[in-house]
Each structure stands twice: as C-alpha cells, then as structure tokens.
Amino acid sequence: MGLVKDKLYQQEDVQLATLAKALAHPARVAIIKFLLKQKACVCRTIVDEIGLAQATISQHLKVLKNAGLIQGTVEGTSVCYCIDYTALQQLLDLFDGLDLTTSEQCC
Amino acid sequence: MGLVKDKLYQQEDVQLATLAKALAHPARVAIIKFLLKQKACVCRTIVDEIGLAQATISQHLKVLKNAGLIQGTVEGTSVCYCIDYTALQQLLDLFDGLDLTTSEQCC
DNA sequence: TCTATTTATCGTAAAATTACGATGAATGGA
DNA sequence: TCCATTCATCGTAATTTTACGATAAATAGA
Numbered sequence: 637m638g639l640v641k642d643k644l645y646q647q648e649d650v651q652l653a654t655l656a657k658a659l660a661h662p663a664r665v666a667i668i669k670f671l672l673k674q675k676a677c678v679c680r681t682i683v684d685e686i687g688l689a690q691a692t693i694s695q696h697l698k699v700l701k702n703a704g705l706i707q708g709t710v711e712g713t714s715v716c717y718c719i720d721y722t723a724l725q726q727l728l729d730l731f732d733g734l735d736l737t738t739s740e741q742c743c
Numbered sequence: 744m745g746l747v748k749d750k751l752y753q754q755e756d757v758q759l760a761t762l763a764k765a766l767a768h769p770a771r772v773a774i775i776k777f778l779l780k781q782k783a784c785v786c787r788t789i790v791d792e793i794g795l796a797q798a799t800i801s802q803h804l805k806v807l808k809n810a811g812l813i814q815g816t817v818e819g820t821s822v823c824y825c826i827d828y829t830a831l832q833q834l835l836d837l838f839d840g841l842d843l844t845t846s847e848q849c850c
Numbered sequence: 851t852c853t854a855t856t857t858a859t860c861g862t863a864a865a866a867t868t869a870c871g872a873t874g875a876a877t878g879g880a
Numbered sequence: 881t882c883c884a885t886t887c888a889t890c891g892t893a894a895t896t897t898t899a900c901g902a903t904a905a906a907t908a909g910a
Contacts, residue, residue: 644758644794645769649776657767657786661868662752662760669756670865672841679887687751692869694888713877713886716850724843731835732847734779736828743784743816768898787856797897801858806897820856820907 648730655727658703663688671706678714691713738739755837762834770795771803778813778826781810785821 645653659665663686670685671677675677683693697717704723708715752760766772777792778784790800804824809814811830815822827842 645773649769651769653769653772656763656772660760660764662756663752663868665756665760665763666752669841672843679889683887689870690887691871695868698888707850709850710887712875713884715887718850720841721843721899724841728838728843731838734776734831736779736831736835743814743818743825769879770898785856786858796900797857798859798901802898805858817857817906820854823855 648733652727652730655705655723655730658699658705658708661696662701663693664700667693667696667700668705668724671717677717678711679708679717680714682717686712755840759834759837761810762810762830765806765812768803768806770787771799771807774800774803774807775812775826775831778824784824785818786815786824787821789824 659668666686667682670682674681679693679697681691683730686693688696695699696706697706701708704719704720705727708717710716766775773793774789777789781788784801786804789804790797793800795803804813804815808815811827812834813824814827815824817823
C-alpha cells in the first residue's frame with residue numbers, strides 16, 4: 637500500500653490492526669500465554685513447548701517483538717524473552733475504547 | 744496446515760487468533776468502529792465511508808461475517824450490516840482470560 | 851417492462867505470511 | 881583452541897491476503 641492509501645485509515649485503527657495482526661496466529665497466542673505463565677522464558681524453552689521448528693519460532697518471536705508485545709535480553713548463548721506489559725495494556729485500552737455500550741441491535 | 748499440526752494448538756488459542764485475524768486490517772477495524780457508531784449500516788454507506796472499491800469492502804465484510812463479528816440482513820436491494828455483540832464480547836473475554844496480573848518483569 | 855441501484859462473486863495480479871532446512875555468529879565450557 | 885549449544889537470518893516453496901475491474905443476481909421504481 638502506497639502513501640495515498642495509508643491516509644485512508646486513522647492512526648488508531650492502524651495501531652489496533654497491527655497489534656491484532658501480531659496475535660492473528662495460534663502459535664503467537666500460545667507464545668504470549670506461555671510467557672505470561674512462565675518466569676523463565678528462554679527461547680529454547682518456547683521451541684520445545686510449542687512444537688514448531690526453531691526457525692519458525694524465531695520468526696514468530698520477531699513478529700511479536702516488532703509489535704512491541706515482547707522484548708528479549710541476551711543471556712550468554714540464550715535469549716530471555718518476556719512480555720512487554722505496556723504494549724499489551726495498550727491493546728486492551730484500544731479495545732476498551734471501542735465502547736460496546738451502544739448495544740442497540742439495528743438488524 | 745494438516746490435522747497433525749492443528750493438534751499443536753489449544754482450541755482457545757485458535758479462537759483468539761481467528762478473532763484477532765479478523766481485526767488484523769485497518770479497513771476492518773474502521774468498519775467495526777463505524778458500525779458501532781452508526782445505527783444505519785447499509786453496505787453502500789460503508790463503501791462511501793472507507794474509500795475502497797465496493798468489491799474490496801464486500802470481501803472485508805465477508806471476513807468479519809465469517810468471524811461472527813457482524814451480521815447482515817437483506818433489505819430490498821441493500822444489505823443492512825450490524826455488530827454481533829456476542830462475538831465481540833467473546834473476544835474481550837478471551838483477552839481478559841490472559842490474566843495480566845502476573846506483571847513481574849523477568850528481563 | 852425497462853432501467854438504475856445495490857451487493858456478492860469471479861478472475862486475477864501483486865504482496866505478505868508461514869514453515870522449514872541450512873548456515874553463520876556468538877558464547878560457554880572442556 | 882575446539883566443540884556444542886543457542887539463536888537469528890537467508891533462501892525458498894506453498895499458501896493466503898489484498899485489491900480491483902468485470903459481471904451476475906436481485907429488487908425498487910418509472
């Protein structure tokens with residue numbers, strides 16, 4: 637999509653869509669859930685947990701990282717991943733902003 | 744993805760990912776927001792509002808409909824679309840189920 | 851009946867996603 | 881130093897997404 641098309645959408649809509657897209661795959665949802673549950677969050681552990689190839693998990697982690705949902709810290713040969721609660725909270729706030737109170741069915 | 748791979752994921756994770764995927768495009772977020780705001784929700788109005796081709800909007804509406812987020816009722820030559828609050832609430836519930844209280848940063 | 855309007859669907863092209871093996875970089879330990 | 885482990889990235893193939901024009905179906909109204 638070029639520059640013109642980008643102007644079609646409000647920034648907030650793009651934000652919400654981007655965050656939703658990051659969670660638009662069951663593997664990434666599982667990763668987020670696992671990181672929420674787990675304290676230790678070395679990449680290798682995630683690979684064992686989910687059951688996909690290491691390269692694939694690494695790709696999913698990159699998506700989550702780019703969306704700001706997780707962050708990683710190098711620890712020796714490993715990388716420790718954990719939730720970025722700021723972005724996750726932002727996602728929830730955007731959902732709250734939808735305001736479902738107008739629940740008058742029109743059709 | 745074949746049958747074996749499907750077993751990799753918990754049903755709840757697939758549900759959340761599917762609903763998130765439906766919102767993973769700014770046009771669809773904009774449509775949902777518009778439908779929440781608007782009472783009148785004829786398809787033609789959405790096309791004018793968003794600024795994409797009619798065929799493209801129809802495709803996005805189909806995605807939202809398949810996800811259960813909206814429903815459509817035929818009214819003469821038009822189709823009246825509106826939010827399905829059940830599915831939208833389900834999405835919010837799934838997010839609430841994530842339980843962010845464990846907010847102890849590990850890295 | 852004829853025409854205009856609305857909407858879904860088809861066909862299609864371009865781009866993005868997903869998955870994996872292979873490889874390379876970095877580190878820790880023998 | 882050498883080897884094993886961990887992780888990111890590259891290259892690639894298959895699939896999905898996205899967008900649009902063209903077209904067909906359905907209805908409302910003249």
